[in-house]
Every structure is written in structure tokens, then in C-alpha cells.
Amino acid sequence: SKWEAKDEYTVILHVETPSIVLLPVLAEVGQFAAIMPKEVIESAGTSGITEYIGTGPFKFVEWKQNQYVHLKKFDDYKASSQPADGLAGKKEALVDDIYFHFVTDNSTRVAGMISGEYDLSVMMPWDAAPQFKNVPSLETIQAPLGIHTLIFNKQNGFLKNVKARQAVNLAIDKKEVLTAAVTDGYFRLDPGYMLKEQGLWYTDTGKEIYEAKDTEKAKQLLKEAGYNGEELRILTSRDYSQHYNSAVAVQQQLQKIGMNVKLDVVDWSTLLDRRNKPDQWEMFFTSWPVSATPLQYPFLDSRAKFAGWTNNPEIDKLLDQIKAQSSQDKAKETFNELQKVIWEDMPVVNIGAYDSISVKAEKVKGYQEFLGPVLWNTTVKE
Structure with missing residues (x-):
């Protein structure tokens, strides 16, 4: 692909082949397409840029390590006249200052919200929800977060065998797992790798495999796979409860069902390092935030080389077909085929969908969430 600067306010992206997922990927908030001053790009080293220049209604003031990030209203910002819609449209800075405080201890964050020390906190522990609901000055916000998955090591060891992975799926009580992970009321038993809220993509294909729980059949599959x-090892970390x-x-x-399973508990940074070493684990849990397209799940594409090392030519072929489709309807049809293959080959097990909890003070008005907190058009009324 190649970018061309047409004029002072226009850039053109030239791509080798058409792609139905191009616009969603460009709009992705995690790894987005950013236009920056030329000198910022030219001064970037191998680890990326060192100067951050944005275009929003707030400007960066200070990052005090391990304490807070301070943003301030940018008086020269000119808001769009279009209605606010997700991350687009009118963006007004209605407060003078925003402080993002780093509070890693959940109990401290909970206490800070209840005492009024903080105005807003995102990604709160699910088991604290009843406490918030008993405080009249607080409001709880529940929003779709993503899917919860068990990743299999398909490069080394016993779980290279698809029958072994199918046996694990048959042994898992997904409701019990999600209740332990998230608590009731904040998860949904669902086979979809895209959320129900994503109507352009959602399908429940594979539901019969997702819902199947049969310990005797699981034992039989283990025997057929040659389990001795x-x-x-399940690689895990207490850093994410x-x-x-x-x-x-x-x-x-x-x-x-007779499997000899050990928990290998490490800190999160160690887990991130070790999950890239195929001789050091057999399974690990991780969660995936909402993605605009199924092509953004690295655990599917063998070319992504993501931990777990999926290697299924049929999956790769269907991913390429989705990308090349001429309409969203055809892309969804192909994704329906893909989800069927995923549930049969089982590179991962989708345990289900779950929601996040954010808590805000009642005095915070206009606040919304769209793939995370949206702090423009938000004010605090004492």
C-alpha cells in the first residue's frame, strides 16, 4: 500500500487489492491511521515516535510516572458541527482539566469512587457492582467488552491433536467458568466470535458444539488422542482475576475427566514473554476487546504467528475471501463458514461474551462509552 498527499488537506491510500475491511481497520482505535507532522515521523526511531501531536479538544500537559496523566482543554480546537456519534462528530471540551490517576489496587479504586475522591473509573471489578448500586451518588455503566477465550498450544505437545482440543471443550462448563471469572449478570453464553451487537457480522454457527458438555465423550476423545x-500446564496470572x-x-x-493439569502462575509481563515460547505452556486464558472485523483476531490467522500458532489453511483461505468480498452480506456469509471451521478445528475455545463495568459520580453529565471512555461532551455539575 502507498499513501499519496494530494493537497494540503487530502491524502489518498493506494492499495494493491480491494478490501472490504479497509475502512474499519483505518478507524480502529487501538492501531489507527494517524496523520502527523513530517518531522515527528522522520525523528522516530525503531521503537516508534517520541513526540505525540494530536487533533482533539484536549491537549497533553504532564505525565507523572505511576501517578497521573494530566490533560487540559485546548482553546484553539474547532469542533465539528456534525452530531456526536461514537468517536466522530462534535467534540467539545466542557471541563478545563482531566487527570487520569493510576490506581492499580481494585479495593483502593472502589473506595475512591464511594468516597467521592474520583469522578469516574472504568474497568471496575465485577464483584464490586452491588456496593456501587447502594450508593445514591454513583451510577454504574455496563457495556459490551468482548469475548473470553482459552488459547491452545498447537505447535508443541498433546493439544496439537484436534481430538484433544475437542475433549477439553466437551469437559468445560462454560457457565461455571464465566461465573467464576465475571459473576452473574455480566456475561452471556454465546458461541459468536463477533458480538450480537455487531449485526454486520454476528452468527451463532457452531452453537451445538459450544453448548455440548459430555464428560464421557470427552474421556473417549482423550483415549483416541492417545492421552497417557x-x-x-495452564499459564496464568493473578494480575487479571x-x-x-x-x-x-x-x-x-x-x-x-482424568487430565493431569497444573496451573503455572506468573506475573503478567512474564506471561506475555513465556506465551511466545511453545515449550513452556499448553493453555492460557485471555480476553479480546470488541474488534470491528473478525480479521483483527490474531489467534485465527496462521500468518500472524500469534501465541498458540494456529496453522489451518482453510481458516487462512476464508479470511482472505472475507477480505476480498464485494459486499458486507457476502463477507458475513463467508464469516459464517469460517466460524463453523473454527468450532470444528478449535484453535481456541470461546467461553462466551462479557461486559465491562464503569462507575461515575451522578454529577458527571454527558459521559458515554464507545470502545472505552469518551470524555469530550462530558461535564461535571456540582
């Missing part, structure tokens, strides 16, 4: 009591609690629940469920 080998130790299988939903991952650790899921690992504990699955360990217990797999032991019931």
Missing part, C-alpha cells in the same frame, strides 16, 4: 497422563479464576475452574473440570 501427561502434565498439561478473570483469567486466573477461569484457569482454576478449568483445571478442576479437566481433572474430572
Whole structure:
């Protein structure tokens, strides 16, 4: 692909082949297409840019390591006249200052919201929701977060065998796992790799495999796969309680069908390092935030080389077909085929969909969430 500057306010992207997912990928908030001053790009080293220049209604003031990031209203910003819509449209800075405080301890964050020390907190622990609902000055916001998955090592060890992976799926009580991870009221049992809210993509293909739970059949598949009591390691971290609690629940469920399962508990940075080493684990849990398209899940595409090392030519072929389709309807039809293959080959197990919890003070008005907190058009009324 190649970018061309047409004039002072226009750039053109030339691509080798048409792609139905091009615009969603350009709009992706995690890895977005950014236009920056030429000198910022030219001064970037191998680790990326060092100067951050944006175009929003707030400007950066200070980042005090391990304490806070301070943003201030940018008086020279000119808002669009279009209605606010997701991350587009009119964006007004209605407060003078925003401080993002880094508070890693959940109990401290909960106490800070209840005491009024903070105006807003996102990604709160699910089991704290009842506490917030008992405080009249607080409002709880529940929003779709993504899917919760068990990743299999398909490069080394016993789980290279598809029958072994299918046996694990049959042994898992997904409701029990999600209850341990998230608590009732904040998850949905659903086979979809795209959320129900994503009508352009959603399908429940594979529902019969997702819902199947049969310990006797699981034991039979283990026998057919040649299981001889080998130790299988679930790599996990207490840094994310939903991952650790899921690992504990699955360990217990797999032991019931005769599998020798060990929890390997490390800190999160160590997990990120070790999951790239195929000799050091057999399974790990991770969650995936809402993605605009299924092509953005790295655990599907063998060319992505993501931990777990999916290697299925049929999956790769269907991903390419989705990208090349001429309409969204045809892309969705192909994704329906793809989800069928995913549930049959089982590179991962989708445990289900779950929601996030944010909490705000009642005095915070106009606040919305769209793939995360949206702080423009938000004010605080004492």
C-alpha cells in the first residue's frame, strides 16, 4: 500500500487489492491511521515516535510516572458541527482539566469512587457492582467488552491433536467458568466470535458444539488422542482475576475427566514473554476487546504467528475471501463458514461474551462509552 498527499488537506491510500475491511481497520482505535507532522515521523526511531501531536479538544500537559496523566482543554480546537456519534462528530471540551490517576489496587479504586475522591473509573471489578448500586451518588455503566477465550498450544505437545482440543471443550462448563471469572449478570453464553451487537457480522454457527458438555465423550476423545497422563500446564496470572479464576475452574473440570493439569502462575509481563515460547505452556486464558472485523483476531490467522500458532489453511483461505468480498452480506456469509471451521478445528475455545463495568459520580453529565471512555461532551455539575 502507498499513501499519496494530494493537497494540503487530502491524502489518498493506494492499495494493491480491494478490501472490504479497509475502512474499519483505518478507524480502529487501538492501531489507527494517524496523520502527523513530517518531522515527528522522520525523528522516530525503531521503537516508534517520541513526540505525540494530536487533533482533539484536549491537549497533553504532564505525565507523572505511576501517578497521573494530566490533560487540559485546548482553546484553539474547532469542533465539528456534525452530531456526536461514537468517536466522530462534535467534540467539545466542557471541563478545563482531566487527570487520569493510576490506581492499580481494585479495593483502593472502589473506595475512591464511594468516597467521592474520583469522578469516574472504568474497568471496575465485577464483584464490586452491588456496593456501587447502594450508593445514591454513583451510577454504574455496563457495556459490551468482548469475548473470553482459552488459547491452545498447537505447535508443541498433546493439544496439537484436534481430538484433544475437542475433549477439553466437551469437559468445560462454560457457565461455571464465566461465573467464576465475571459473576452473574455480566456475561452471556454465546458461541459468536463477533458480538450480537455487531449485526454486520454476528452468527451463532457452531452453537451445538459450544453448548455440548459430555464428560464421557470427552474421556473417549482423550483415549483416541492417545492421552497417557501427561502434565498439561495452564499459564496464568493473578494480575487479571478473570483469567486466573477461569484457569482454576478449568483445571478442576479437566481433572474430572482424568487430565493431569497444573496451573503455572506468573506475573503478567512474564506471561506475555513465556506465551511466545511453545515449550513452556499448553493453555492460557485471555480476553479480546470488541474488534470491528473478525480479521483483527490474531489467534485465527496462521500468518500472524500469534501465541498458540494456529496453522489451518482453510481458516487462512476464508479470511482472505472475507477480505476480498464485494459486499458486507457476502463477507458475513463467508464469516459464517469460517466460524463453523473454527468450532470444528478449535484453535481456541470461546467461553462466551462479557461486559465491562464503569462507575461515575451522578454529577458527571454527558459521559458515554464507545470502545472505552469518551470524555469530550462530558461535564461535571456540582
